[in-house]
Every structure is written in structure tokens, then in C-alpha cells.
Amino acid sequence: MKFDTKCVRAAGGPDPTTGSIIAPIYQSATFVLPEVGKNLGFDYTRSSNPTRQRLEEQMAAIEGLKYGSAYASGMSAVDSMMKIFEAGDHIVSSDDVYGGVSRLFNTILTKFGLEFTYVNSSNPGEVEAAIRPNTKMVWIETPTNPLLKVTDVKAVGDIAHAAGCLFGVDSTFATPYHLKPGEYGADIVMHSTTKYLSGHNLIIGGMLLTDNEELSEKFKYMQKSAGAVPSPFDCFLIMEGLKTLHLRMARHSENAMKIAEYLEAHAKVEKVTYPGLASHPRHEVAKAQMKGGYSGMISFELVGGIAAGTKLMNSVELCALAESLGAVETMITHPATMTHAEVPQDERDARGLTDGLVRLSVGIEDVEDILADLDQAFAGI
Numbered sequence: 001m002k003f004d005t006k007c008v009r010a011a012g013g014p015d016p017t018t019g020s021i022i023a024p025i026y027q028s029a030t031f032v033l034p035e036v037g038k039n040l041g042f043d044y045t046r047s048s049n050p051t052r053q054r055l056e057e058q059m060a061a062i063e064g065l066k067y068g069s070a071y072a073s074g075m076s077a078v079d080s081m082m083k084i085f086e087a088g089d090h091i092v093s094s095d096d097v098y099g100g101v102s103r104l105f106n107t108i109l110t111k112f113g114l115e116f117t118y119v120n121s122s123n124p125g126e127v128e129a130a131i132r133p134n135t136k137m138v139w140i141e142t143p144t145n146p147l148l149k150v151t152d153v154k155a156v157g158d159i160a161h162a163a164g165c166l167f168g169v170d171s172t173f174a175t176p177y178h179l180k181p182g183e184y185g186a187d188i189v190m191h192s193t194t195k196y197l198s199g200h201n202l203i204i205g206g207m208l209l210t211d212n213e214e215l216s217e218k219f220k221y222m223q224k225s226a227g228a229v230p231s232p233f234d235c236f237l238i239m240e241g242l243k244t245l246h247l248r249m250a251r252h253s254e255n256a257m258k259i260a261e262y263l264e265a266h267a268k269v270e271k272v273t274y275p276g277l278a279s280h281p282r283h284e285v286a287k288a289q290m291k292g293g294y295s296g297m298i299s300f301e302l303v304g305g306i307a308a309g310t311k312l313m314n315s316v317e318l319c320a321l322a323e324s325l326g327a328v329e330t331m332i333t334h335p336a337t338m339t340h341a342e343v344p345q346d347e348r349d350a351r352g353l354t355d356g357l358v359r360l361s362v363g364i365e366d367v368e369d370i371l372a373d374l375d376q377a378f379a380g381i
């Protein structure tokens with residue numbers, strides 16, 4: 001099956017018992033055993049559930065990998081993945097990871113003896129230089145949240161593997177529509193399914209994908225042992241969202257390209273970062289590894305910094321001032337006070353995450369309406 005067909009059909013069906021074209025929601029905590037020592041494939045939903053299993057198979061097919069494990073949030077997917085490591089293990093991570101991920105690494109996982117080094121993974125040499133004898137994984141995000149830094153997945157994956165490390169990619173921003181990190185050697189692909197994959201601001205969810213059976217077993221063991229699993233109903237909503245992933249991503253990207261060009265030409269905008277713009281420092285890398293566009297995330301800074309940015313964010317009417325991203329509605333965010341507020345100021349400064357940075361998650365509305373909204377908001381500053 002081609003990618004678009006997989007999005008629509010990989011959830012399987014029709015249901016063999018009723019013919020229902022939509023996968024049933026098995027909203028059940030437990031499953032009755034026919035006799036002692038036998039079950040019908042399921043016993044307790046923390047360990048596995050038919051609806052969750054169907055979502056995991058659908059997502060694995062779309063990502064082009066063998067195994068998927070669904071979690072209750074993107075964060076719990078990252079947390080469950082990190083628990084495959086042991087005290088004393090070292091991880092090299094992209095410096096501009098989502099604020100919640102660096103908070104988990106720095107304030108929680110370090111308490112259990114994991115060590116982290118942050119590098120600008122857009123420069124593969126920095127990754128190589130940070131690897132130590134106890135490094136067990138290289139972890140990247142591409143494009144990153146919120147600075148949209150792009151990493152050459154193949155180059156960094158090769159460095160990780162040459163050093164005998166696992167290579168993991170948070171591919172939330174790119175989605176398998178634009179990028180399949182597994183094709184470039186990633187051992188683990190992680191998504192916050194809260195974002196583009198479910199796509200409708202309905203659920204919080206996460207997913208780990210791999211071709212490696214041993215890793216998959218560990219991820220399943222973590223579902224069962226730590227229990228950070230999504231409800232069957234949330235799995236159902238993600239499955240339905242995935243069916244239009246290809247259509248939504250095409251529109252997110254098309255709209256974002258037009259808005260990035262508009263912002264770049266705007267006299268009140270100081271700087272625009274979008275991987276699809278030739279001005280992006282790693283545009284050529286993005287062009288080579290992303291297919292069908294560059295997703296829907298843009299970050300920009302206004303002339304007049306934080307004051308102008310605040311005014312703009314308070315003046316938009318169609319764009320929603322909200323924390324999340326990757327849904328059908330256009331959302332505007334102020335990373336310094338919202339998504340990345342808990343990243344310490346000195347770290348934000350070092351990363352170039354300025355107080356004036358505005359993040360736009362371009363939705364799938366008519367682009368003319370989004371542009372008109374930005375126009376009226378700009379007029380007031």
C-alpha cells in the first residue's frame with residue numbers, strides 16, 4: 001500500500017464479528033478467561049487492549065516500522081523509553097528539545113543517575129565530540145520545538161551507530177508524512193500523538209516505534225509495568241485522526257509556506273525560521289530528508305521584541321493563543337512564558353530561545369483567513 005492508503009486503511013477492518021467499518025472501542029479493563037491458564041489474546045488493559053493494539057499496528061504501518069507501543073502522553077513515551085537505561089548511562093541530546101523533555105531529563109531522570117549532554121545536533125561534529133564511553137543513546141528532535149533546528153538524521157545516526165549507541169528521534173514536528181527517521185537508521189522513533197497524528201486537539205498521547213524486537217519487548221514491558229497507557233477511547237480518536245494525516249499535513253505545509261513567506265517579507269518581522277525557507281540555515285538538509293513539504297510550524301521574532309510580540313499575540317482573533325500545536329486550528333504560542341517557561345532563563349538565552357520569540361502552528365483553515373488575521377493584528381503594533 002502507498003502511504004495515503006496506509007493512513008486510511010492500516011487501522012484494519014471491517015470488524016469480523018459485525019462488519020463495522022470503524023474499529024470497535026474495547027472499553028474494558030479486563031477480559032474473561034475461557035478457562036484457567038487460557039485467554040483470548042488479552043487479559044488486562046494495562047498490558048494490552050485490542051483497540052490499542054490496532055492503533056499500534058496502524059501507526060507502525062504508517063511509520064514503516066514493525067512495532068509500535070502507545071502511551072498516555074508524549075512525555076510518558078519518552079519517560080518509558082528512558083527507563084531502558086541504567087544509572088551511570090549517558091545520553092547525548094539535541095539542545096533545543098521540547099521544554100517538557102529537558103525538564104524530565106534534568107529534574108527527574110538525573111535523580112536516577114542518568115547523565116545528559118546537550119549539543120546543537122544540527123552540527124553532527126558536536127554530537128560526535130560529546131560521545132563518551134558510557135554513552136548509550138543519541139537523542140534528537142528534528143525540526144526542534146520551538147527553534148525549528150534541523151538535524152541531518154542519516155549523518156547523526158551513523159555517528160551514533162559507529163559509537164555503538166542507540167539512535168532515537170522525536171519526530172513529532174515532521175510526522176511520517178514528511179520524514180520517516182527509520183529510513184535513515186533511527187532505532188527508535190517517538191511521537192507526541194497529541195499533535196499532528198491525532199490532529200484535532202482531542203487527546204494527549206504518545207508512541208514509540210521500532211524495527212527492533214528486543215526494544216519493542218522492553219517498551220511493552222514498560223506499558224505493563226509502569227502503566228502509562230492511553231485509554232481505548234483515546235486510541236480510537238488517534239486512529240480516526242490518522243486516517244486524514246496525509247491530507248492535513250499537505251495543507252498544513254502549504255499554508256505554512258505561504259505564511260512563512262508573508263512573514264519574511266513583513267517590515268515588522270525581524271526574523272522568521274521555517275525549514276522550507278531558503279534562509280533557514282539547514283534548508284538543504286531539510287529539503288533532502290523531508291518529503292512533500294516542511295510541516296506547519298513557524299517561529300518568528302518581531303521588530304520591537306517581547307512588547308510587540310505580546311501585542312500581536314493578544315490581538316489575533318482567528319489564531320488561538322494556546323499551548324499546543326499540530327492540530328487543525330491555527331495556534332499561536334509564546335514559548336518563553338508558555339511551553340518553555342520552566343527552561344531556566346540562562347539556558348533559554350544560550351539556546352537562542354528569546355523572550356520575543358513567537359511560535360505559530362499553522363492550521364488547515366483557508367490561508368487567506370489566517371493571513372487576514374495576522375494582518376489585522378500587525379496593524380495594531
Ligand SMILES: Cc1ncc(COP(=O)(O)O)c(C=O)c1O
Nearest residue numbers: 073074075098145172192194205
Ligand atoms: C516535540 C515534542 N515532543 C514531545 C512532546 C510531549 O508530548 P505530550 O504533550 O503529548 O506529552 C511535545 C509536546 O508539546 C513536543 O512538542
